[in-house]
Amino acid sequence: MGEVSMLFPADKKPPLHMMYKFIFQLLAVWLITLQALAQSDMIKAKTDIRFTIKNAGLNVEGTFGEAKTTIRFDEQNPEFAAFAAVVTVGSINTGIRARDRHLLKEDYFHAAQYPDIQMKSRKISRKDSQHWEGEFDLTIRGITKTLTIPFTYRKTAEGTLFSAQFSLNRLDFQVGTSNWLMGDEVKVRVRIEH
Known part of the structure; x- marks a missing residue:
């Protein structure tokens, strides 16, 4: 979660819904990449x-x-x-x-x-x-x-x-x-x- 926290001031934690959104986006990119790699071979x-x-x-x-x-x-x-x-x-x-x-x-x-x-x-x-x-x-x-x-x-x-x-x-x-x-x-x- 360190990368997520860097998007916000050090004394403030990101809102929970923003953390979930960020994690979901990372997962989506990861799945799309895996699918592309799987199809490429x-x-x-x-x-x-x-x-x-x-x-x-x-x-x-x-x-x-x-x-x-x-x-x-x-x-x-x-x-x-x-x-x-x-x-x-x-x-x-x-x-x-x-x-x-x-x-x-x-x-x-x-x-x-x-x-x-x-x-x-x-x-x-x-x-x-x-x-x-x-x-x-x-x-x-x-x-x-x-x-x-x-x-x-x-x-x-x-x-x-x-x-x-x-x-x-x-x-x-x-x-x-x-x-x-x-x-x-x-x-x-x-x-x-x-």
């Missing part, structure tokens, strides 16, 4: 996204070719880990161009209004030396759901590799409607190298 990563869905009884596989992923990860301090990804919906590829164009229309991804799929971590926790778990906010068509996703982490000759497999229900995000032709469950596989 996010590293861009190479991302591979693949998915599988049943269509007319057959497994249809596809990919999203454009994804911008940033990672902050220190295995010794998982509480500070952060993952953020933006996937371009228009980069979908199921091997049939006409089908891809149909999936971009309003009744499915509605890419004209929602051009991106976004994913952001809320919490990362360690299970063992290679196995981890994260809570992620996934946003598709402007609808956000929180998913718990297990993933693995290992060091490679080129850097590090994160791998995850999980399932989601496309109807939770209003991607299409329920019908006998297309399954509701989508299996997703993600690999991130950095």
